[in-house]
Amino acid sequence: MSEEKEQKFVEMSFGDHLEELRARIILALLGIGVGLAICMFFSGYFLSLLAKPYLYASQQIGLEGNLLAITLSEKFLVYMKTALLFGIILSSPWVFYQLWKFISAGLYVRERKFVYIIMPVCAALFIIGALFFLFVIAPIMIRFFIGFDAGIKSIQTQVTLSSYINFMFSMMLVFGACFQMPVAIVAVNRIGIVSVENLKKARKYVLLAIFIIAAVATPSADMISQIALAVPMYILYELGILFCRPA
Numbered sequence: 001m002s003e004e005k006e007q008k009f010v011e012m013s014f015g016d017h018l019e020e021l022r023a024r025i026i027l028a029l030l031g032i033g034v035g036l037a038i039c040m041f042f043s044g045y046f047l048s049l050l051a052k053p054y055l056y057a058s059q060q061i062g063l064e065g066n067l068l069a070i071t072l073s074e075k076f077l078v079y080m081k082t083a084l085l086f087g088i089i090l091s092s093p094w095v096f097y098q099l100w101k102f103i104s105a106g107l108y109v110r111e112r113k114f115v116y117i118i119m120p121v122c123a124a125l126f127i128i129g130a131l132f133f134l135f136v137i138a139p140i141m142i143r144f145f146i147g148f149d150a151g152i153k154s155i156q157t158q159v160t161l162s163s164y165i166n167f168m169f170s171m172m173l174v175f176g177a178c179f180q181m182p183v184a185i186v187a188v189n190r191i192g193i194v195s196v197e198n199l200k201k202a203r204k205y206v207l208l209a210i211f212i213i214a215a216v217a218t219p220s221a222d223m224i225s226q227i228a229l230a231v232p233m234y235i236l237y238e239l240g241i242l243f244c245r246p247a
Helices: 001-011 014-040 043-059 074-104 113-148 161-176 181-190 196-201 203-217 223-243
Strands: none
Touching: 001 223, 014 043, 014 074, 014 196, 043 113, 043 161, 074 113, 074 161, 074 203, 113 161, 113 223, 161 203, 181 196, 181 203, 196 203, 196 223, 203 223
16 A cells, blocks of 8 residues: 555656645635634734734833824724734644645655654744744844934834834744744754754854845844844754754
């Protein structure tokens, strides 16, 4: 039976792989749609949760901390975007399941059982990464930005609701994606692409690559955001090495 399944994979055409990819994308999007529908009922609560880092940081430095809605549809669009963000987080186990089911088509039957181990790990890391930014990094970063003294006392910090939610939306997804680092490290080690020894030797190059990735991935071009992403990524790289087997 095992040999038949392996032979079936070998005989799959390029068109079959594209059809499989299309089916998995549709299923993943349907899962996100369900997550969006559920989170719409709680979007007001989630929006308050996203606003807390800004309101807390403003309070710490003695500002009012008002978020401005300057267009007619802004509050509605932000409400929907907030529901979408938490819908993606809620449906992430299902999305990663579809991703790894597609990847498993290229694996041997004996290797496919690891999908059921990797999938929940990926989902957990994604959720942890998004929440890590929301509760740990965002308050520190926002307080630095709005409390920065530019040397002109008359400057007032006025943040629009849309720009703030766009920033939080992008950074939470970026952190969630970058927290997949340990899984990627362990995967390339287990399939024999790179040994633990080579991973250790490549630290300085990886550190440089991480800062480049952080510079590209962060929505704002400031050094603070890049460092806030690069430092956790490098720590996760080291954790990935710890979970790798010796060469």
